[in-house]
Structure formats: C-alpha cells, structure tokens
Amino acid sequence: MKSPAAMTRRWFGAWVGAAGWLHAFQAPVEFVCPMDKDVRSKTPGKCPRCGMPLEAGVREPVEYQLRVQIEPRSVPVGRAIEIRLELLDRSTRRRASKYELIHEKPFHLFIVSADLEFFIHDHPVPTGDGRFRYRTTLPKPGVYRILADCYPAGATPQLLPAFVTAGGYTKSIGESIASPAADLAPKRGENLQVSLRMDPPAPSPGRKTMLFFTAGPREGLERYLGAWGHLLAMSNDLIDSIHEHPVYGEPGIEIQFNIFFPRPATYRVWVQFQRKGVVNTVAFTIPVRELS
Ligand SMILES: [Zn+2]
Ligand SMILES: [Zn+2]
Structure with a gap:
C-alpha cells in the first residue's frame, strides 16, 4: 500500500514528466554535465571540462x-x-x-x-x-x-x-580551528612552479572569483585524471569544501578556475597539475571577506 505522500509524488512526477515531454516539443532539450552544471549543450556529447557524458536535463538530487x-x-x-x-x-x-x-x-x-x-x-x-x-x-x-x-x-x-x-x-x-595567514606567493611543486592571480584580487563571499594559475615550464603539462587541473578549497573551520576543474577544455597561458566562496572565512586551496607523469600539489591561502 502506497502512502498518500508517495502517491502525490507519483502523480506530481507524472505531471512533471508530461510537462517535460510537452516542453521537449517547444524547446530543444538541453544536455547538462552532471558535474559542471553550467556546461550545457544543445546536442549530446561529453563535457569539455571533465569528460563526463552530458545528460538530458537535470536530475532530482538523491541524498x-x-x-x-x-x-x-x-x-x-x-x-x-x-x-x-x-x-x-x-x-x-x-x-x-x-x-x-x-x-x-x-x-x-x-x-x-x-x-x-x-x-x-x-x-x-x-x-x-x-x-x-x-x-x-x-x-x-x-x-x-x-x-x-x-x-x-x-x-x-x-x-x-x-x-x-x-x-x-x-x-x-x-x-x-586553524587561522592561517593569507599566502598567495608562488609555489614550487615537484617539477612545476605555480603562481596565482585572482579577479577580483580580494574575494568576497557569494560572488564569482576567478583564479588564474600559471604553471611552468608549460612543456610537458598533461591532463591529470582527465582534467587540466584539480582544485580543492576548504574553509579554515572545515565546514565548506569545493572541488573544481578549469573552466576551459584546453589551458591557455593561465589555467582558470571559477569559484564561489560561500562564506567569509580563510580558505586553503590545493591545486594539482600534472607534468611529465608527475602530479604537483601546491597550496595557497585565500582570505574571503565581506565587502565593506
Ligand atoms: Zn580523484
Ligand atoms: Zn578533480
């Protein structure tokens, strides 16, 4: 015996399904990367950022x-x-x-x-x-x-x-809880030197921050696990974490990540780039403050 809530969900699901079906005739289906929700395409294919097959529409989250x-x-x-x-x-x-x-x-x-x-x-x-x-x-x-x-x-x-x-x-x-000082100085990895530029230079919560990394020497730079770079940001109170990949499929002079830091905190940001088969992991420390 199904609960009334389950029935409602079912009817609602059918209704949404029908609406989606009608919608399909009115507008082209959008194909979305399940990892990078901002990557959308009118045609099926793979995400240029992470390589995942694009899916038709956005799935309901499961917790x-x-x-x-x-x-x-x-x-x-x-x-x-x-x-x-x-x-x-x-x-x-x-x-x-x-x-x-x-x-x-x-x-x-x-x-x-x-x-x-x-x-x-x-x-x-x-x-x-x-x-x-x-x-x-x-x-x-x-x-x-x-x-x-x-x-x-x-x-x-x-x-x-x-x-x-x-x-x-x-x-x-x-x-x-740690309170690390800001550290934006260039870092030396195993076989790469990595420097960071930010736009805006002083990030604030809830607004897009562009992180531009220059990794050199560029010769021998490779994808690591299918992406040109991996980034993990963690707030100093360990509450917020973000795992991101570069916004463009092929790196330019700089490798760009877009981040929305959720709250005012100090974030440690680890980036990983591979060169000649060697994974380089370096860390920067970025303070994120409310705009005054
Ligand atoms: Zn991994
Ligand atoms: Zn990654």
Whole structure:
C-alpha cells in the first residue's frame, strides 16, 4: 500500500514528466554535465571540462550519507590504518552499489587535517560489495576532514563530508580551528612552479572569483585524471569544501578556475597539475571577506 505522500509524488512526477515531454516539443532539450552544471549543450556529447557524458536535463538530487569506519578503531597515528567507506541512501538506508566513473575513478577521497597542513587526494579500492577501502597513515593526533567525491549510478554527484579524530585527540572540532595567514606567493611543486592571480584580487563571499594559475615550464603539462587541473578549497573551520576543474577544455597561458566562496572565512586551496607523469600539489591561502 502506497502512502498518500508517495502517491502525490507519483502523480506530481507524472505531471512533471508530461510537462517535460510537452516542453521537449517547444524547446530543444538541453544536455547538462552532471558535474559542471553550467556546461550545457544543445546536442549530446561529453563535457569539455571533465569528460563526463552530458545528460538530458537535470536530475532530482538523491541524498546520501557517508559512513566511515576505521581499523584499528583507536585511529592511531604514524602507523597503517584502513579506512572503509560506503554511501547510504538517506531515505531507504540502502548502500549505493554502483558508481559512475568521474575523472576516471569511481571514488575520489580527500583527507585534510584541521591545521590544513596535511592533504591527500587519492582513490580507495572497491571491495566488490559497494564499499571501498583505503590504507594510509595519519601524521599526528587531531581532527581530520574526510571528503568523498563520487557519483552513485542513477543518482547525482555527491561531495560528502565526515570527521575522523586520530591519535587519542580529545579536543573538539571547535577548539581545533586553524587561522592561517593569507599566502598567495608562488609555489614550487615537484617539477612545476605555480603562481596565482585572482579577479577580483580580494574575494568576497557569494560572488564569482576567478583564479588564474600559471604553471611552468608549460612543456610537458598533461591532463591529470582527465582534467587540466584539480582544485580543492576548504574553509579554515572545515565546514565548506569545493572541488573544481578549469573552466576551459584546453589551458591557455593561465589555467582558470571559477569559484564561489560561500562564506567569509580563510580558505586553503590545493591545486594539482600534472607534468611529465608527475602530479604537483601546491597550496595557497585565500582570505574571503565581506565587502565593506
Ligand atoms: Zn580523484
Ligand atoms: Zn578533480
């Protein structure tokens, strides 16, 4: 027996479906990248930014919860731990079992320490039952932010957070907030020098900020996981995170990312560029303040 709410949803769905069907005859279908919602096309194809197949129309979001379990449970530092990850549908509590590939991988994992000094972007291994596992070592006691970036099949792309406390650390998250100073100076990666220019030069919340990176030498610059660059921004209180890719398919002299910083905070921004098979990860620290 279906609940009245479910029936209403069904009728509403049918109605929206019919409206969409009618709409299809009135206006051309828009094909949208599930990752980059601003990438739209009149014809099917692949997103020039991330390579995902474009979808006809925008899907209704499905909410998931990220469940993280760590072995050993005490989460020691300085020795191997295994992180187990799964996504649970918030309404059915069912585990997501199939994943679309995004940037060549079914699951992207980020781990950031509360002092914003430690950063991992890596790819857990599927265990075959819809779960993933990742082995790593955490460097010191404290709070760590875990982010899962993935796309359960038939749903919508997810960027889901969790917290982990390591090494018997007892202070709260609130007591662990870092207040790093602005740092916009050029950075040296493994085999790349990376500098940053911003427009506007002083970003404010809710407004578009363009980040232009110059990565040199340019010779030997390659795509990394299907994109010319990957960017993760994290607010210093670990609340807001943004994973972005360059706005243009091919990089010019500068590699441009567009970001909307949601709130006033200091953001650490890690960018990753690949040159000659080597992934370079460098970080900048960007204060975002209300316009006065
Ligand atoms: Zn990744
Ligand atoms: Zn990325």
